[in-house]
């Protein structure tokens with residue numbers, strides 16, 4: 390069922406793995422939080438994935454970098470994203486698109502989520518050109534192999550990566 394009018398408070402969820410948060414994610418958070426009354430960055434709790442950082446560590450890293458944005462919250466969720474969004478009173482799911490290669494997966498998810506909850510809209514934002522090649526997976530791989538990741542993640546995240554991957 391579609392609500393005929395805009396809710397008085399528009400709450401958006403920005404879901405993901407954030408293992409770890411990159412400057413690409415951060416750019417989307419900074420641009421996205423200007424558009425909505427409340428902006429919840431939500432980390433999926435998924436036992437099947439083998440993350441580098443625990444959900445608690447990822448939440449801490451996120452909180453460190455978003456604490457200056459008053460309408461941004463950091464949370465985690467289990468189960469279906471649309472059920473979580475419903476519990477939070479959110480009407481928007483925000484996702485970033487970097488390149489055409491992201492589109493197919495994002496389209497599938499958006500259509501499935503719409504089928505499950507037609508009242509919750511997926512909104513896409515294009516990554517800035519400067520961030521369009523950054524992914525958490527590549528950051529971890531490059532850093533783990535001794536490469537330079539300056540400017541790809543916030544300094545606090547680089548420090549955590551350094552500690553976790555044993556690089557001085």
Ligand code: PNS
Pocket residue numbers: 404405406407433468469470471497498499501502
């Ligand atoms: O950062 P990611 O790994 O691309 O994020 C994927 C995420 C967390 C958005 C997606 O896996 C998700 O929503 N999972 C929750 C379970 C769910 O609702 N699955 C159906 C999606 S159509």
